[in-house]
Amino acid sequence: MAYDFIADRQELLIGGKRVPARSGRTFDTLNPATEEVVARVAEADAEDVDAAVRSARAAFEGEWSSMRAAERGHLMLKLADLIRHAQDELVELESLDSGKPVSAIRRQDIPAVLDTLVYYAGMADKINGQVIPTRGDALTYTVREPLGVVGAIVPWNFPLMIGMWKIAPALACGCTVVLKPAEITPLTALRIGELALEAGIPPGVLNVVPGFGKVAGAALVDHADVDKITFTGSPTVGRQILTGAAGNLKRVTLELGGKSANIIFPDADLDAAVKAAGAGIFFNSGQVCSAGSRIFVHESIHDEIVDRLAARAAAIRMGDPLDAKTGMGPLVSEVQMKRVLGYIDVGVKEGASLVTGGARAGSKGYFVSPTVFAGVRHEMRISQEEIFGPVAAVIPFKDEEDAIRMANGTVYSLAAGVWSGDIGRIHRFVRRLKAGTVWANTFGPTDVRLPWGGARDSGFGREHGDMAIENFTEPKVVWINTGR
Ligand code: NAI
Numbered sequence: 001m002a003y004d005f006i007a008d009r010q011e012l013l014i015g016g017k018r019v020p021a022r023s024g025r026t027f028d029t030l031n032p033a034t035e036e037v038v039a040r041v042a043e044a045d046a047e048d049v050d051a052a053v054r055s056a057r058a059a060f061e062g063e064w065s066s067m068r069a070a071e072r073g074h075l076m077l078k079l080a081d082l083i084r085h086a087q088d089e090l091v092e093l094e095s096l097d098s099g100k101p102v103s104a105i106r107r108q109d110i111p112a113v114l115d116t117l118v119y120y121a122g123m124a125d126k127i128n129g130q131v132i133p134t135r136g137d138a139l140t141y142t143v144r145e146p147l148g149v150v151g152a153i154v155p156w157n158f159p160l161m162i163g164m165w166k167i168a169p170a171l172a173c174g175c176t177v178v179l180k181p182a183e184i185t186p187l188t189a190l191r192i193g194e195l196a197l198e199a200g201i202p203p204g205v206l207n208v209v210p211g212f213g214k215v216a217g218a219a220l221v222d223h224a225d226v227d228k229i230t231f232t233g234s235p236t237v238g239r240q241i242l243t244g245a246a247g248n249l250k251r252v253t254l255e256l257g258g259k260s261a262n263i264i265f266p267d268a269d270l271d272a273a274v275k276a277a278g279a280g281i282f283f284n285s286g287q288v289c290s291a292g293s294r295i296f297v298h299e300s301i302h303d304e305i306v307d308r309l310a311a312r313a314a315a316i317r318m319g320d321p322l323d324a325k326t327g328m329g330p331l332v333s334e335v336q337m338k339r340v341l342g343y344i345d346v347g348v349k350e351g352a353s354l355v356t357g358g359a360r361a362g363s364k365g366y367f368v369s370p371t372v373f374a375g376v377r378h379e380m381r382i383s384q385e386e387i388f389g390p391v392a393a394v395i396p397f398k399d400e401e402d403a404i405r406m407a408n409g410t411v412y413s414l415a416a417g418v419w420s421g422d423i424g425r426i427h428r429f430v431r432r433l434k435a436g437t438v439w440a441n442t443f444g445p446t447d448v449r450l451p452w453g454g455a456r457d458s459g460f461g462r463e464h465g466d467m468a469i470e471n472f473t474e475p476k477v478v479w480i481n482t483g484r
């Protein structure tokens with residue numbers, strides 16, 4: 001089924017119509033497991049982005065924002081139904097385009113996409129204002145109004161899921177969207193755009209403009225008629241977005257990277273801790289913003305944990321992402337593979353001890369073996385910089401103070417985990433860890449009901465939960481003179 005979709009020409013989706021780029025240009029998207037071209041995709045530039053923004057504006061001024069909120073919710077539920085029916089196709093398409101294993105997409109991404117959509121569909125008609133009494137001669141209250149046209153710029157590590165994290169709350173609030181998928185994984189976004197039309201979501205409400213970040217992404221950021229940019233990606237681009245957004249002072253939400261600490265004390269359930277530490281860094285080939293890339297281990301158990309983690313890493317079944325038994329696929333691109341291999345070289349040169357992995361696997365596809373470095377020191381680059389690959393840095397610590405100092409000692413602040421059987425210690429760490437999310441005796445779970453985001457180089461603002469409603473609406477104060 002995915003093959004039927006990719007056999008078609010992949011055009012932009014603007015105003016409910018599939019259209020080629022005005023320039024006529026296209027680009028190829030590859031399958032990172034085979035390095036073969038999956039599809040040739042229309043390449044949006046500033047003119048196409050402008051057309052998409054115009055159509056989003058027209059849809060916003062028209063049907064969408066004036067439709068009953070409950071009706072918007074119904075259409076979103078219809079979209080959820082269509083996605084459920086198309087899930088086999090979406091799983092395959094996502095896997096072909098990104099190299100993610102089908103088993104993981106089926107188990108994690110698709111359920112999260114549906115959960116997000118259904119959650120916000122239910123919220124569409126529950127966006128309330130407040131009556132706030134001020135004085136006797138007035139009725140004063142607030143209503144929450146949709147912001148308008150939202151530019152959603154999405155990365156390649158969870159194309160469907162992160163896309164839906166942005167689309168669903170924006171639509172629930174009555175905004176319209178121009179979605180710019182990552183240039184290496186544009187296909188499922190285009191399919192979701194088609195399904196949205198099929199669900200009866202009016203043309204122009206969800207536009208999809210594949211293209212390059214510096215061209216299509218930047219055009220969306222610079223556009224004077226876009227009210228909000230919601231972005232997930234690198235801190236470098238996050239900074240560029242802030243600069244671009246200054247033009248018309250558009251609102252910005254940034255979900256950037258991380259270098260999350262996962263701290264293991266000897267009094268923890270070590271079986272569970274090692275299992276979660278492995279999943280925390282190797283899931284999605286380590287291409288996760290909250291990957292537990294720094295595993296802090298008390299010095300008394302350092303060697304034991306390293307051995308057990310290395311055994312887990314070596315046992316991961318790496319291979320064809322389309323095979324349901326595959327546990328780990330390739331990295332998403334050659335650039336990402338080279339970046340990760342570069343960091344592995346850095347780690348070796350810095351004197352960390354390479355315990356397992358550390359090299360490309362095979363010669364076709366961008367596979368890098370799950371890698372464990374032991375005896376890593378806090379100051380090393382592999383402990384400070386986001387690698388975004390299957391590379392664990394195990395760092396010994398002496399005591400609580402030592403662990404806290406190092407855990408909080410990077411430019412990032414997104415998530416952190418702590419493992420201990422001592423409830424007092426857990427609470428001390430919860431209080432002192434600088435992170436948007438702290439996990440205790442687990443690592444990695446998220447839920448659309450809980451706010452998600454970070455601080456410093458991890459960005460600002462929160463997605464998910466009812467916080468997302470604030471991201472896509474603005475309060476309006478109403479003051480009615482009632483006389484005396
Ligand atoms: P990136 O930040 O360049 O790409 C993310 C999205 O931003 C893509 O859709 C891209 O087209 C767009 N973009 C790029 N330049 C832009 C610009 N000037 N204006 C507007 N949009 C722009 O990420 P990249 O280069 O693919 O990955 C580099 C590193 O970023 C990774 O190694 C990882 O460390 C981090 N990253 C973090 C993610 C997260 O989940 N927080 C996701 C993807 C990457």
Ligand code: MG
Binds near residue numbers: 030031038186
């Ligand atoms: Mg691709």
